[in-house]
Amino acid sequence: MPKPQDPTRKKGSFGPTRLPVAVDLVFPAGSRRMMITGGVLAGIVALFFFIDTIILSDTFSSPGDLSSNHANFETECSSCHEPWGGATSQKCATCHEKTNDRTGVYSYAAHYLYRSGNFGRIQTSAHRTADDEQECSTCHQEHQGRDAAMTIMSDQKCTPCHDYGSFEDDHPEFAFAREALPDDSTLAFTHVRHTRFVYERLQKQSPTVYLEKACLYCHNAEPDGKAFKPLDFEAHCGDCHLTAATKTPNLAISDPADPAAPGVETLAMIQQRRGPGTLWAFYTNPNEFAVSPRGVVNSPVYHRDPWIMENLKQLSATLFGPETSLAGLFPIRRSEKPGTEQKAYAEAISALREYAAGLRSRPEPEVQRDLATIDSLLLIAERRSLMTAEALPLDLFMTKPNPELTASQQQDLEDFARRLAEPCLLCHQVEGAGILPVRSVQRTMARAEFGHRAHVLERRCLDCHTGIPVRQALLNGDTTGVKESDRASTHNLPRIDNCRECHGASRASDACATCHFMHPNKNNRGNLQLAVDRN
Amino acid sequence: MSKIDLKQWVQEPVWFTGFAAALLACILGYLVNILVSEVNPGNWWGMTYGTVATLLMAGDVLYAAKRRMLRYNLGKSSSWVQFHLYGGALFAVLVLMHTGFRLPVGAMNWMLWILSLWVTGSGLFGVMLQRWIPTILSSGLSVEALYDRIPDLVAGIRERAERIVAGSTETVRDFYSATVAGALSAPQYRAIYFLDVTGGIKEKLKPFEYVRPLLTAEEKDRLSQLEEMFRTKLELDAHYTLQRPLRWWLYTHVPLSFALVILVVLHLYAVLVY
Numbered sequence: 155m156p157k158p159q160d161p162t163r164k165k166g167s168f169g170p171t172r173l174p175v176a177v178d179l180v181f182p183a184g185s186r187r188m189m190i191t192g193g194v195l196a197g198i199v200a201l202f203f204f205i206d207t208i209i210l211s212d213t214f215s216s217p218g219d220l221s222s223n224h225a226n227f228e229t230e231c232s233s234c235h236e237p238w239g240g241a242t243s244q245k246c247a248t249c250h251e252k253t254n255d256r257t258g259v260y261s262y263a264a265h266y267l268y269r270s271g272n273f274g275r276i277q278t279s280a281h282r283t284a285d286d287e288q289e290c291s292t293c294h295q296e297h298q299g300r301d302a303a304m305t306i307m308s309d310q311k312c313t314p315c316h317d318y319g320s321f322e323d324d325h326p327e328f329a330f331a332r333e334a335l336p337d338d339s340t341l342a343f344t345h346v347r348h349t350r351f352v353y354e355r356l357q358k359q360s361p362t363v364y365l366e367k368a369c370l371y372c373h374n375a376e377p378d379g380k381a382f383k384p385l386d387f388e389a390h391c392g393d394c395h396l397t398a399a400t401k402t403p404n405l406a407i408s409d410p411a412d413p414a415a416p417g418v419e420t421l422a423m424i425q426q427r428r429g430p431g432t433l434w435a436f437y438t439n440p441n442e443f444a445v446s447p448r449g450v451v452n453s454p455v456y457h458r459d460p461w462i463m464e465n466l467k468q469l470s471a472t473l474f475g476p477e478t479s480l481a482g483l484f485p486i487r488r489s490e491k492p493g494t495e496q497k498a499y500a501e502a503i504s505a506l507r508e509y510a511a512g513l514r515s516r517p518e519p520e521v522q523r524d525l526a527t528i529d530s531l532l533l534i535a536e537r538r539s540l541m542t543a544e545a546l547p548l549d550l551f552m553t554k555p556n557p558e559l560t561a562s563q564q565q566d567l568e569d570f571a572r573r574l575a576e577p578c579l580l581c582h583q584v585e586g587a588g589i590l591p592v593r594s595v596q597r598t599m600a601r602a603e604f605g606h607r608a609h610v611l612e613r614r615c616l617d618c619h620t621g622i623p624v625r626q627a628l629l630n631g632d633t634t635g636v637k638e639s640d641r642a643s644t645h646n647l648p649r650i651d652n653c654r655e656c657h658g659a660s661r662a663s664d665a666c667a668t669c670h671f672m673h674p675n676k677n678n679r680g681n682l683q684l685a686v687d688r689n
Numbered sequence: 690m691s692k693i694d695l696k697q698w699v700q701e702p703v704w705f706t707g708f709a710a711a712l713l714a715c716i717l718g719y720l721v722n723i724l725v726s727e728v729n730p731g732n733w734w735g736m737t738y739g740t741v742a743t744l745l746m747a748g749d750v751l752y753a754a755k756r757r758m759l760r761y762n763l764g765k766s767s768s769w770v771q772f773h774l775y776g777g778a779l780f781a782v783l784v785l786m787h788t789g790f791r792l793p794v795g796a797m798n799w800m801l802w803i804l805s806l807w808v809t810g811s812g813l814f815g816v817m818l819q820r821w822i823p824t825i826l827s828s829g830l831s832v833e834a835l836y837d838r839i840p841d842l843v844a845g846i847r848e849r850a851e852r853i854v855a856g857s858t859e860t861v862r863d864f865y866s867a868t869v870a871g872a873l874s875a876p877q878y879r880a881i882y883f884l885d886v887t888g889g890i891k892e893k894l895k896p897f898e899y900v901r902p903l904l905t906a907e908e909k910d911r912l913s914q915l916e917e918m919f920r921t922k923l924e925l926d927a928h929y930t931l932q933r934p935l936r937w938w939l940y941t942h943v944p945l946s947f948a949l950v951i952l953v954v955l956h957l958y959a960v961l962v963y
Contacts, residue, residue: 192947218794
């Protein structure tokens with residue numbers, strides 16, 4: 155009978171017979187030594203790691219030197235890292251842009267993903283959508299060495315969200331061209347007529363002058379050569395428009411006893427009223443006003459003529475009621491279309507800032523009261539402008555018609571406002587007793603940066619700006635399409651195909667960062683600031 | 690055209706095919722990665738490579754644990770070995786993908802990178818040794834022996850030889866002292882066995898032929914026994930010499946694997962914390 159096995163005895167299992175095994179041969183002393191050596195080695199590594207973590211400030215576990223800009227934080231991991239949270243955007247914002255800062259060099263505002271300043275939207279999952287934000291460190295990777303440029307981005311940083319493929323084939327058409335958006339200019343202006351006039355004058359001086367020289371008469375480059383300065387009436391238009399002979403029609407004088415009756419205040423009436431922003435009235439030549447019992451005629455008329463503007467403001471206040479005494483300040487119209495709320499806010503804020511700036515130096519109590527009101531409105535408007543378009547209430551600026559006026563009285567007042575502004579109507583539009591604002595900044599593509607300086611060496615203005623056929627009309631005498639396209643609402647900008655003639659694989663750079671910038675920097679703030687203001 | 694018989698080249702064709710498929714998947718995945726995103730250890734692509742590499746390494750480590758748990762039925766040892774080999778090779782590939790085939794930065798990352806490649810390289814070197822040495826051992830030697838038992842076996846031969854010599858004539862004793870005793874004192878390492886597994890054994894046995902004619906018939910019989918023991922000892926020396934790299938190779942692989950495992954754990958800790 156076989157002897158029962160001792161369960162505690164070490165046995166091998168090389169076969170069903172379960173023979174006794176010499177443990178020293180299966181696990182010889184050499185093997186044990188090896189295990190001990192490995193254990194000691196691993197222990198040393200672990201010990202060094204923890205000593206480094208506690209005493210040597212993580213120099214061992216650091217995955218590389220920090221860039222030169224952050225080198226002073228080399229031994230202060232917690233400056234950028236949250237325990238178990240990585241390098242968070244909040245940590246970056248400690249030194250860089252603060253939430254809701256809108257104008258700084260490091261603003262998030264330039265890139266729509268970063269506009270909210272809401273760190274709660276950060277989505278680190280692989281399933282994030284374009285609406286989710288990313289941590290700063292997603293693109294700006296540190297620990298790449300002292301000389302690493304962590305602000306230079308490859309296309310691969312953009313393509314996970316913006317999967318447009320190649321620039322040559324797949325980049326979307328520019329929005330203004332894709333959606334056939336008109337330029338939101340409120341001016342009446344014809345390029346061909348004006349360019350011809352300037353060109354002919356230039357040709358008298360130099361018969362071989364380039365046609366493009368005429369463009370540059372009005373479009374004056376910024377010092378950096380990237381973009382152009384806003385057009386200026388005095389410099390570019392004043393030679394021909396609003397001359398000394400320009401005058402207003404004979405306008406009825408307002409009757410304080412009947413405020414609903416259309417009429418203007420004379421210079422003396424304005425001086426007497428001493429309302430906010432009327433200091434100009436004391437420095438204006440009274441001889442420029444021909445006052446008679448039948449009315450008043452103002453001549454000459456200036457650009458932004460203070461008398462016309464003040465009277466338009468008074469008419470506007472009558473139209474929209476006394477509680478909206480600031481109504482004339484705002485370019486917001488009752489006809490503001492849905493979906494343009496953010497633009498309306500940007501315009502209103504701009505108008506408020508401009509008007510407030512003109513009042514700051516005025517000591518009169520009533521002016522300071524108005525200034526306080528404007529400042530409070532400005533504050534509310536700036537705060538609200540950070541909201542989404544859908545949530546933006548327009549009641550702050552949208553004025554309602556004065557309920558005490560009948561429809562015919564309103565119509566009379568608006569017609570009278572148009573008569574008052576008659577010298578302006580050659581170029582401007584009047585609505586609701588106000589001149590519609592002119593967008594002086596000429597840039598359209600707010601998400602991309604374009605530098606003219608880099609391009610004019612290879613191309614002339616009219617090689618690319620062909621939306622209005624100026625060259626065809628003036629050099630070839632072919633006016634086909636001029637009537638349809640030569641207006642201020644035409645975006646005279648090239649489409650993306652024009653860019654593709656030079657930019658593409660193996661040619662001029664087609665990297666995303668050639669045109670797009672995530673954040674404004676000292677050299678590229680113009681467009682990005684515009685993006686903030688317009689949105 | 691005849692079909693390629695994988696069995697000629699690899700022990701387990703199924704495992705090799707699986708490895709080749711996994712390698713191909715890695716290469717394709719990496720190519721897609723290059724096309725759609727940047728190669729970076731910190732993004733989802735890079736972290737996936739790193740995670741899979743870590744899992745493979747964990748599986749490889751379990752093989753060592755399995756070897757120490759013979760009493761439990763944990764599957765076929767050959768399957769564990771195959772996983773250890775192919776998983777280890779794939780681990781190195783994934784580590785390189787994790788770093789984007791770039792040199793690492795930072796002391797710890799450098800150590801991880803070097804150790805990963807070293808441990809994998811030493812493992813492949815071990816595979817090569819294990820394919821080569823047993824083949825030459827079995828081709829030219831008549832004895833087999835466990836490396837760790839060789840000193841005991843040599844001591845046993847020496848005892849038996851000394852017992853034989855003790856009852857022999859002076860001629861045999863002198864011959865033994867001059868020619869054999871030194872060789873039987875301990876296992877001897879001779880690099881010549883790597884080039885010729887017989888290591889000139891016949892040459893070393895020639896002195897027996899010189900002395901044999903001088904002996905009586907009884908003494909000749911004892912000399913023959915001594916000759917046989919000497920031959921066995923010389924073959925044990927061959928085993929001792931050739932099996933030694935099989936043992937010492939492990940010193941280049943196992944202790945550093947320990948360090949690698951602990952570094953990977955610390956790396957994970959650092960990644961998660963920071």
